[in-house]
């Protein structure tokens with residue numbers, strides 16, 4: 001059983017994508033925690049660690065991704081967690097490359113098929129637990 | 131195998147030193163390997179926390195109430211277990227209670243953990259006993275458990291909680307009806323939430339009428355959004371714990387909890403045996419699938 | 434031909450066609466976006482009664498809110514762009530006014546919209562991003578410095594903090610010597626759709642409705658020319674609703690507001706004139722046209738039958754339209770120009786009063802100047818070259834469009850009835866019903882794209898390998914720091930005793946049932962900040978926590 005958290009940092013309320021993905025992952029048989037909107041990096045990381053989720057998904061559309069995601073990765077590291085992280089949202093290619101270099105498993109643009117996301121999430125979790 | 135031993139030892143040590151991450155791992159162990167969890171828990175000394183069960187129909191405001199309770203706590207260490215239903219079809223689950231308590235996510239004194247019920251009846255998770263023990267071993271002052279809240283009779287919480295809070299709301303038309311489904315018997319106190327709704331007064335008088343004559347069950351009116359009425363509830367919860375600790379009721383409750391914990395372990399063993407049972411070299415799942423297939427065939431022929 | 438003869442002929446034609454289909458099958462099943470079967474052919478049998486349609490400028494306004502529509506005056510082409518701090522925005526407004534524009538459109542950053550000051554930890558990375566940052570009256574004074582508020586009309590996209598921003602605007606006006614009753618403009622002030630779709634709520638629905646009612650009341654007494662609400666379906670649609678849901682939920686919101694206004698003692702015959710609406714325009718061309726026509730007819734009926742309005746102008750649904758951002762694709766972005774064209778055309782054929790056309794590159798980043806220009810030119814081509822503005826409601830009488838209009842009306846009224854039975858929109862939102870309905874539709878749509886039942890050109894068909902263009906999104910850190918510094922200085926230099934007292938008064942007022950606008954105005958005058966004022970109300974009203982409906 002995979003336990004996944006979908007988190008939404010920043011102040012924007014555009015949660016359509018986050019919800020669609022959360023639902024698709026649930027329908028793929030996973031236990032899903034969706035944090036709701038307006039979460040600070042601290043809230044997201046502490047929740048993910050306390051819930052001991054297998055993988056963390058971050059949905060971000062406000063354009064503040066280069067500020068918020070590295071902060072989330074740092075916080076995870078400082079708490080001794082090496083859970084895989086994936087990102088969805090409007091992320092320009094050059095930023096996506098940078099995020100991957102920082103350790104993000106994958107960056108999904110708008111319209112990425114949810115079935116593919118579910119498959120990859122399973123794979124990321126398998127990889128990280130071996 | 132040796133690998134997991136190391137991890138277990140780490141968790142054991144971490145639990146002893148109140149390391150938050152070890153508690154997180156401990157709780158996962160409760161879900162994934164309850165036997166192992168019990169083994170570790172046996173080696174730990176436990177605090178007698180006040181275990182408070184919160185139950186009631188969907189949407190009455192259980193999670194919001196817990197969040198407001200946390201707002202008003204200062205200094206107490208609290209573990210919170212929230213349980214949500216698993217889908218019987220995919221096994222997936224949306225663990226949605228936590229979102230109402232997210233403002234407390236980074237509070238050092240609180241630890242919120244979500245569980246899926248994995249199909250268990252009665253409103254709780256199959257590993258609830260282990261989880262509760264883990265929080266006590268971690269030294270929590272209170273452990274708050276929110277049941278699934280799907281509206282079936284969620285009475286199992288009385289087997290584990292020292293105090294059962296039944297939450298009602300005037301939004302639900304058939305609340306008093308609900309009480310007949312067993313909730314009446316398990317309530318140590320009632321909360322009528324959403325007191326901002328004028329109909330809460332009607333519910334209050336109806337509830338008084340229904341409960342009169344039975345044991346004295348106090349009723350509280352709260353507005354979980356603004357916190358009105360919650361302080362009085364908290365004071366009385368503390369008083370009650372003090373009372374039951376000194377009048378022997380707590381000891382009885384704990385005996386009962388132990389019994390149910392033992393039963394849950396036995397049930398788990400039996401389930402395990404059944405899962406692995408083989409008849410003529412075939413396991414139960416194969417037999418079931420074949421049966422379904424044959425039944426479907428018959429249906430086709432009949433049509 | 435009478436109906437019976439027609440019916441015979443129609444059956445006959447169907448029989449023959451079915452024979453042909455046996456040999457040459459159709460491409461598949463055809464359905465509306467809300468899942469209703471689309472017929473092969475529509476005939477006069479689908480449009481029974483012309484009295485349902487009526488004449489433009491007359492009840493039930495199916496054909497438009499004015500008798501001459503675009504023959505008299507074209508729709509307003511309202512594009513808004515450009516953010517930053519108060520000073521930059523002020524410069525831009527002055528430039529636009531010099532160019533002959535008479536209306537200003539103000540977008541605020543998210544902290545301002547959600548009631549956080551710039552120095553609040555929640556504001557990190559968001560200051561000045563999607564609009565101007567306003568912490569106190571001092572920022573508002575800069576924003577409108579040298580702009581004669583008696584000469585302009587100002588539209589502010591602001592909801593849960595609308596009361597505060599409106600108070601600031603009023604005070605700036607008074608400092609300029611413009612009395613409140615002369616001020617003209619609009620606040621969005623539509624809190625219900627924030628819970629449903631847009632997410633900039635602060636307090637729970639009931640206290641939010643109380644604040645809105647206080648604003649209605651205040652404006653009817655003090656600022657009679659001000660439009661107190663713009664009821665928005667746009668965000669509901671963008672969150673995944675279909676056309677029927679967009680109409681239903683928007684009008685149900687409208688009903689809740691009118692009820693609240695009536696309860697506060699306002700006359701719907703005058704209040705009704707102050708209402709305006711805001712819709713999206715999507716891809717399905719005829720459905721969208723029908724949607725606008727149905728919405729107009731429904732609102733007229735609601736105002737007349739449910740609220741007993743007798744003045745026709747208080748029954749008219751006037752609306753602004755924006756093309757749909759969510760239909761634009763990051764892949765092959767120039768295709769978006771075509772999408773926007775179709776959507777804009779649908780809005781015009783549906784009789785919109787004003788229109789914003791999106792830029793082709795919005796799915797990627799903030800639009801470039803060139804893209805913004807193309808978007809505007811698109812509207813101008815429709816207005817001046819296509820000829821669609823030569824006559825009023827040119828698609829009326831189309832068997833298909835009229836049938837769609839009827840169908841949307843019927844289905845949307847079914848939703849509205851259901852919501853009424855639940856006890857109104859606030860109840861339906863609290864129960865998560867509306868959010869759940871939208872979420873279901875959004876999920877269905879996603880599945881349809883993945884299974885290729887729904888084709889999106891360049892995304893799941895006709896794709897091509899291409900290099901993703903570079904983004905122009907940049908976060909201005911310096912603006913952020915400056916804003917915070919300014920706020921810190923303000924908090925030191927203002928008369929803090931006055932602030933404390935004003936906030937105390939506000940708290941008492943919030944707890945009582947008096948009109949909260951007056952103490953807000955007083956607090957604003959002594960430079961209490963948006964965050965401070967919001968925090969007082971947070972303490973009294975509590976904060977809304979969303980219901981997660983997947």
Ligand SMILES: Nc1nc2c(ncn2[C@@H]2O[C@H](COP(=O)(O)OP(=O)(O)OP(=O)(O)O)[C@@H](O)[C@H]2O)c(=O)[nH]1
Pocket residue numbers: 186187188189190191192193194195227230278279280323324325326327352353354355356863864978980
């Ligand atoms: N007006 C009002 N609304 C409340 C109050 N308490 C909770 N709510 C609202 O009721 C809805 C449900 O609250 P939850 O806390 O999720 O209820 P729950 O019992 O935990 O629900 P489940 O876990 O789904 O069974 C939310 O919209 C809350 O904001 C209250 O005292 N007054």
Ligand SMILES: [Mg+2]
Pocket residue numbers: 192193194226227276279
């Ligand atoms: Mg709950």
